[in-house]
Amino acid sequence: MRDIWLIAKREYLEQIRGKAFKVTTILIPVVFVSIFSISFFASKNSGSGKHITIAANDPALAARVRDQLLTDKDARMIVDVIAPAADSVRQQLLTEVDEKQLDGFLWLTTESDGSKASATYAAHASGDFATTARLSDAVDHAVVQQRLTAHGIAAGDVEALTSDVKIHTEQVKNGKEVSSNAFGTFWAAYIMAFLLSFTVVMYGMNVGRSVIQEKTSRIFEVMLATVKPGDMLAGKLIGIGAVGLSQLAIWAIAAAIFSGSALAASLMSGGLKIQVSGAEIALFAIYFLLGYALYSALFAGLAATCDTEQELQQYAPLAAVPIWLSFGMITFIVSNPNSALSVAISMFPPCAPITMFLRIASQFPPLWQIALSLAIMAVSVYIVIWLSSRIYRIGILMYGKRATIPEMLRWLRYS
Amino acid sequence: MPAVVELDRISKSYEKKVAVRELSLRIEAGTMFGLLGPNGSGKTSSIRMMVGITMPDSGSVNLLGKPFARESLKQVGYLPEERGLYKKMKVLDQLIFMGELRGLDKGTAGRRAHNWCERLQILEAVDKKTEELSKGMQQKIQFISTLMHDPELIIMDEPFSGLDPVNAVLLQDTLIDLKNAGKAILFSTHRMDQVEKLCDAICLINAGQAVLSGGMREVKSRYERDRVVLQFEGDNSFLQHPAIAEYKDYSGHVEIKLKPHADAQSLLREAIEKAKIYKFELVEPSLEEIFIQTVGEKVDA
Structure with missing residues (x-):
């Protein structure tokens, strides 16, 4: 036990004092905040500031569409109207779009009795979904208003009939409605899952790198003359895991201080409200530890079979694939947290820390499912550590060439 | 102990x-x-x-x-x-x-x-x-x-x-x-x-x-002192002595390998009769020679 403690302490102090720890402690939150602010504001502001022209044969409809578009303050659109428009106008508009004087134009035609309307949006950029959605919304609205007016309904009633209903979301917790901000929950889940996957893999790889460094610096055999390989591996995992927890703690404290500040309050009023409960923090720590143990034991075993960091990099997809898989399912899981697929993937150990966390954040799963996923993880951590420590014990004394899979299997049989 | x-x-x-x-x-x-x-x-x-x-x-x-x-x-x-x-x-x-x-x-x-x-x-x-x-x-x-x-x-x-x-x-x-x-x-x-x-x-x-x-001493004693380093002046006909297996004569400085169990003393006596001897040293093989000899034998075998 004393040996494990000494090795863990050495590893912890070396990493905490190292430059990499200081750099990542500051840089990762900066990068995170930038990425999330950019994607948040980009999604909010996408398709804004566009200059378009509405060309229609019906001036009244064109004016309504224009009014609709201008009510959306976020869009900050500049809208010109040409109505009634002759076919010759079309060629002129196309030239303007081509010369980038216009972002695009909307060509609206209606039958004279107002029964049928067709709309075409031609733009320089394809795939501007935000603008297309805004236009479609505006045209729908305008056409309905136009038809209602045509049926002799008063202007005030038209306005009332077609006004939008804003959906207020609430979350049901313990049989009571709790006011919730669906947007904030999603972002909280997203950030925590991202942070979890990132730190689990980063520290898992860190263990692998540390094993490689000890191998290349030839310190192993010196150590093994007094310390058991299992103790060395255990000390390393504990020491680096403690570094990871320390870094997470620093971020959590910094975030708590920041969210209490006036600056945060002013930012949060913009609608980005993030809710995190105590249970979520505790589970975050547990999933971090189990996920870290799984990946770090795996990489420690693999690193022992390699001679250089470059060789170890070839195994990186083993960590990357489960994470891509989890992230590919992020919207599915957040919108269907209790579907069979979501439950299954949150039981699968390599994906469990991220996917279960997404489920926890969007809708708290039954406790037995959390317990089961933790149990499956714990068992697989045990198995991976058992396998890795055997490969590690032999691999660290092998120099010169990378072990093949059959060789590794043979090592497993050595007692 | x-x-x-x-x-x-x-x-x-x-x-x-x-x-x-x-x-x-x-x-x-x-x-x-x-x-x-x-x-x-x-x-x-x-x-x-x-x-x-x-x-x-x-x-x-x-x-x-x-x-x-x-x-x-x-x-x-x-x-x-x-x-x-x-x-x-x-x-x-x-x-x-x-x-x-x-x-x-x-x-x-x-x-x-x-x-x-x-x-x-x-x-x-x-x-x-x-x-x-x-x-x-x-x-x-x-x-x-x-x-x-x-x-x-x-x-x-x-x-x-x-x-x-x-x-x-x-x-x-x-x-x-x-x-x-x-x-x-x-x-x-x-x-x-x-x-x-x-x-x-x-x-x-x-x-x-x-x-x-x-x-160390015991190992070396197992090997015969079968090498002679000799410096002389005069007649070199003593180099035809039956105890000598082979020799290299560097004009006055000779390195001799003796036949197994040969009598080095009789060689010395003959040499003294024929030439003026400055140095006559019966040398034990160095560990390096023993090493090469032993490992070489095993490799051949």
């Missing part, structure tokens, strides 16, 4: 290759023991079994009079051939860490590290990071970390490789001091001149087997 190390017919195979076969040896306290052999002959494999890094497939290892137990390793200092240090750690921290792992408390480890650095003249380096030091200095630190816990058995795999002559002598003298203090020292090398000078007993292994072992 029991031997400090006693290997009894230990064997170890990897995959298809036999690394060590039925190796037996004894190392007594207060002796310096040389483990010799060409590259890949099983020196490191044998040492690894002595310190429990690997286990023998068969045979037994006794350390300090007891069957091998990890507890005994606190009395062993092992400097492997492939050795290194934590690059980012400061020298003193590193030595304290190694001392603590071998059971010293922090205070004792610090004091001993300081004393050793003073003795090996690297006191100015204790606050530096290892990566800032020269290779020779790093080797001294590895040397110290092996000896900090005052082990009864010191095992060094190629301890002098890569050292400059001044430092090699400093480390050699340290080892001799330790031997005189009653420690058992085993080192492996393929530098025969060092072995001949330093070792009290040797074991020569080739292809995993001991081909020659025993006390």
Whole structure:
């Protein structure tokens, strides 16, 4: 036990004092905040500031569409109207779009009795979904208003009939409605899952790198003359895991201080409200530890079979694939947290820390499912550590060439 | 008094290759023991079994009079051939860490590290990071970390490789001091001149087997003094003496190889009669010659 403690302490102090720890402690939150602010504001502001022209044969409809578009303050659109428009106008508009004087134009035609309307949006950029959605919304609205007016309904009633209903979301917790901000929950889940996957893999790889460094610096055999390989591996995992927890703690404290500040309050009023409960923090720590143990034991075993960091990099997809898989399912899981697929993937150990966390954040799963996923993880951590420590014990004394899979299997049989 | 190390017919195979076969040896306290052999002959494999890094497939290892137990390793200092240090750690921290792992408390480890650095003249380096030091200095630190816990058995795999002559002598003298203090020292090398000078007993292994072992004097006495170095002036017809198997005459300086069991004294008598002799020396074969002869024979066989 004393040996494990000494090795863990050495590893912890070396990493905490190292430059990499200081750099990542500051840089990762900066990068995170930038990425999330950019994607948040980009999604909010996408398709804004566009200059378009509405060309229609019906001036009244064109004016309504224009009014609709201008009510959306976020869009900050500049809208010109040409109505009634002759076919010759079309060629002129196309030239303007081509010369980038216009972002695009909307060509609206209606039958004279107002029964049928067709709309075409031609733009320089394809795939501007935000603008297309805004236009479609505006045209729908305008056409309905136009038809209602045509049926002799008063202007005030038209306005009332077609006004939008804003959906207020609430979350049901313990049989009571709790006011919730669906947007904030999603972002909280997203950030925590991202942070979890990132730190689990980063520290898992860190263990692998540390094993490689000890191998290349030839310190192993010196150590093994007094310390058991299992103790060395255990000390390393504990020491680096403690570094990871320390870094997470620093971020959590910094975030708590920041969210209490006036600056945060002013930012949060913009609608980005993030809710995190105590249970979520505790589970975050547990999933971090189990996920870290799984990946770090795996990489420690693999690193022992390699001679250089470059060789170890070839195994990186083993960590990357489960994470891509989890992230590919992020919207599915957040919108269907209790579907069979979501439950299954949150039981699968390599994906469990991220996917279960997404489920926890969007809708708290039954406790037995959390317990089961933790149990499956714990068992697989045990198995991976058992396998890795055997490969590690032999691999660290092998120099010169990378072990093949059959060789590794043979090592497993050595007692 | 029991031997400090006693290997009894230990064997170890990897995959298809036999690394060590039925190796037996004894190392007594207060002796310096040389483990010799060409590259890949099983020196490191044998040492690894002595310190429990690997286990023998068969045979037994006794350390300090007891069957091998990890507890005994606190009395062993092992400097492997492939050795290194934590690059980012400061020298003193590193030595304290190694001392603590071998059971010293922090205070004792610090004091001993300081004393050793003073003795090996690297006191100015204790606050530096290892990566800032020269290779020779790093080797001294590895040397110290092996000896900090005052082990009864010191095992060094190629301890002098890569050292400059001044430092090699400093480390050699340290080892001799330790031997005189009653420690058992085993080192492996393929530098025969060092072995001949330093070792009290040797074991020569080739292809995993001991081909020659025993006390240094005893081993050498097994080989005949069958070489003559001679300086003379005058008639050289005595070189046709029946005792001579072959000779090389460098005008007045002759190197002679005698026939097996030939009488060197009768050659001397004849030489004195015919020529004026300045020097007549009956030489025993050097360890290097024994090494080449023994290993060569086995390789041929």
